Amino acid sequence: MTSQTPTSFDQARFNMIEQQIRPWEVLDPQVLALLARMRREDFVPAAHKALAFVDMELPLGQPAVDGETMLAPRVEARLLQDLAIQPTDKVLEIGAGSGFMAALLASLAQRVVSLEINEALARTARENLQKAGFTNAEVRVTDAAANNFAACATEAPWNVILLSGSVAEVPPALLSLLAPGGRLAAIVGNEPVMRATIVTRTGEASFVTAQPWDSLAPRLRNFPEPSRFQF
Structure with a gap:
């Protein structure tokens, strides 16, 4: 596959927005404008740069490791x-x-604050963010799920928590770290059925959950996997 020029990257970015993202009911003008200017190709491994705007998950390592991907x-x-x-x-x-x-x-x-369990990926993410000029994003190497999500609690409460991968269920320990009005997003379930899950904290011990769309995503490592056995 031949390498793409900046002009063809721009066309591919436009096509991605019009053919993949708008049809998926992403219509927020601010989000669309951000996607139009953000250089996704700069965050894709060199071996896959020509696939930066394709509707697929992209492996981040060589060799590819299960779960270490960019989401579609x-x-x-x-x-x-x-x-x-x-x-x-x-x-x-x-x-x-x-x-x-x-x-x-x-x-x-x-x-x-972005937590990454793989040290090599964390280093790459940090470098990509620095090259792109971000000074308000920090990448830390840690197992987020260890010790009942202790690493996630150090700066709580959070207004937003995003799990960039799938989990079997939303851990209550993470919901407790949301500020009032805070939102958590994750892709929840087991193959072949997973659902995007948005949980909003509405009170001290009250939450509202919505599951507006279906998708599949690789598992986040070391998150609790409740037993699926049923009598």
Whole structure:
């Protein structure tokens, strides 16, 4: 596959928005404008740069490791829209990957902390964010799920928590870290059925949950996997 010129990248970015993202009901003007200017190709591994705008997950390592991928562009866009990021929001992301989702979040929020279990990926994400000029996004190497999500609690409460991967269920320990009015987004369930899940904290111990669309995503590592056995 031949390399693409900046002009063809721009055309591919336009096509991605019009053919993948708008049809997935991502219509927020602010989100669409952000996707139009964000250079996704700069966050894609060199071996896959020509696929930066294709409707698929992209492996981040060589060799590819299960779960270490960039989510498909339409999934990233829909999650971003559903979280309704505000300029004053403090955001926690679990699963930094290449840093692209953190870049999108940091473009809209006050501050982003992104946790990544893989040290090599964290280093790449950090470098990608620095090259793109982000000073309000920090990548930390840690197992987010360890010790009942202790690493996630250090700067709580969070206005937004995004799980950039799938989980069997939303851990209550993470919901407790949301500020009043805070939102958590994750892709929840088991193959072949997973659903985007948006949880909003409406009170001290009250939450509202919506599951507006279906999707599949690789598992985040070390999250609780409740028994699926039923009598």
